[in-house]
Amino acid sequence: MRNLKITMAYDGSNFLGWQQQKIGRTVEGEILKALQFMHNQPLGLHAAGRTDTGVHASGQVINFVSNLDGIPLQRYARAFNSFLPLDIRAKYVEEKPESFHARYHARERSYKYYILSSELHQPHYRFYCHRVVHKPSLTALNRLARAFVGTHDFSTFSSPSEQNPNPERTVYNASFAIEGPFLVFHVVAQSFLWRMVRSMVGSLLTFEQESISIEELKAKINAKDRTQAGPTAPATGLYLHQVRYKDEHLVY
């Protein structure tokens, strides 16, 4: 018996989000199906984060206890992938102590949000980024984004959720950079509220156009008032990028 930590990537376009449900194709549902086929019995799993419909992952982390001790670790990903649909892939497999829990032990989660600033439609990218027609200033966006760093009540920039009664979160880093044709928002926190990243990005894009000052943005955060936020950016641009654990080196 091994407690396996697996780093997963998936294309969220054709899933009704992460969480298994009775009806509809979900990432967790497909992974559980693959695990059951592979192990000849139903298995449970833990995941670092739940992603919404249309949200992607390049570094989701799951763990589960596998009794297939005959498969060498370096071949496990390939074996697992042979049971998974092509829009979900296992990237790395590691063995962890029995106590390891992908959700409870996650120390840092980071998301990336891909923005394409283009007047032209790019059909290849339509499920993989958020297209805006204006050209935002990278400097202005980065100046605004810094207001999110630190410990704040993020009620303004999240959707209310029964599962998360405490709206306080600590953001370690929030910044924009250029990656190929994309403007990319990268945000790191221990954990996030529901729709928090999409609300942050959508608001920043709007506030930059409206030339809102850092002081005004800070006032919006302090207002703890959902109506003070800008529009929530669409799911297509969002990727669960990386999850880090206690024993790992932290890099921003």
Added chain:
Amino acid sequence: MRNLKITMAYDGSNFLGWQQQKIGRTVEGEILKALQFMHNQPLGLHAAGRTDTGVHASGQVINFVSNLDGIPLQRYARAFNSFLPLDIRAKYVEEKPESFHARYHARERSYKYYILSSELHQPHYRFYCHRVVHKPSLTALNRLARAFVGTHDFSTFSSPSEQNPNPERTVYNASFAIEGPFLVFHVVAQSFLWRMVRSMVGSLLTFEQESISIEELKAKINAKDRTQAGPTAPATGLYLHQVRYKDEHLVY
């Protein structure tokens, strides 16, 4: 009545290629349907190139005669797009002389082929590039690619086609470059034979691994023997990139 030249982009993933056929979703078929809805009558069109199943376009060019003179040119793309499915988009619309023909007057066509060199699966890219697990040398690939430049009988590097009895083509440019995470093959010619680009790319990737010399590659070209080629690279990586006409400035 205006003869309109429209530059189109499409995601080839969900099409059985360009050409309209009785059964199956094709790019031309969808465009003709949109034109018919928009103009209230069936229209004909010409296209610079025909793309195979799964092949994409970022700069396909079509032309047709439109009687919707009431739509200003700068609004035509938006109007046309409202009739098209989301995986086909009109990018630029220009009015051309009555004699303009998107296929016959094309002076140069260029294709790009996207290669992802990665041991890891990237589910988001699976329809948009060709993944290889080894790391080819950019220098070696570029050295080999130069052998294709010039006028040659490309029988070795194409599939036989009844429509193209003459296997001679002139390649103006063939080179590899890095674009973000991708290794990109860019090739320019007046026109191409069937599967010529995919055969060139697939062969170059194999020849680079086998350390085949330029002289050996030249001998393979001169052999005019299909069995001397390497494997044909998959459609997913291929994009019809640009088409240039007589009156346009040529840039490689």
